[in-house]
Amino acid sequence: MAIERTFSIIKPDAVAKNNIGAIYNRFETAGLKIIASKIVHLSKEQAEGFYAEHSERPFFGALVAFMTSGPIMVQTLEGENAVLAHREILGATNPADAAPGTIRADFAESIDENAAHGSDSVESAQREVAYFFSTEELCPRTR
Ligand code: IDP
Numbered sequence: 001m002a003i004e005r006t007f008s009i010i011k012p013d014a015v016a017k018n019n020i021g022a023i024y025n026r027f028e029t030a031g032l033k034i035i036a037s038k039i040v041h042l043s044k045e046q047a048e049g050f051y052a053e054h055s056e057r058p059f060f061g062a063l064v065a066f067m068t069s070g071p072i073m074v075q076t077l078e079g080e081n082a083v084l085a086h087r088e089i090l091g092a093t094n095p096a097d098a099a100p101g102t103i104r105a106d107f108a109e110s111i112d113e114n115a116a117h118g119s120d121s122v123e124s125a126q127r128e129v130a131y132f133f134s135t136e137e138l139c140p141r142t143r
Pocket of ligand 1: 054059063092093111112113114116117118120
């Protein structure tokens, strides 16, 4: 099993509903370790940059408006096969399709406001971690 890092966002809807702790509990129960964490309120430019790959999609404007509508929690998670392990506990993009017991099934209302983000590959994770955290801010577990 490879030890990987992945990037996670608790989106404005879940932060507004005070679900940060409940979602962190899901990470820790799944064996994912939080090695960096902060609360931030994205600017329009930051949100557009983060989601640049979706810039031609019809929902891009709504996605940027939502992601800048309030604070988000961003974190780097570390663990065995962390990218896939995190995506599994996150559930499908549309909460209506998300498996019971997943974060999006339990905390999200709609595909537009779906509670959380998780990197979809090791390569995406590297880019996304670096978008928010410097190397000095990452605190790997030594015990
Ligand atoms: P993911 O977050 O599950 O990786 P992506 O396809 O990368 O899904 O889409 C990024 C985000 O864009 C989604 O989490 C969701 O908030 C939003 N999104 C994706 N598809 C749609 C859609 O069809 N309508 C509205 N928003 C969407």
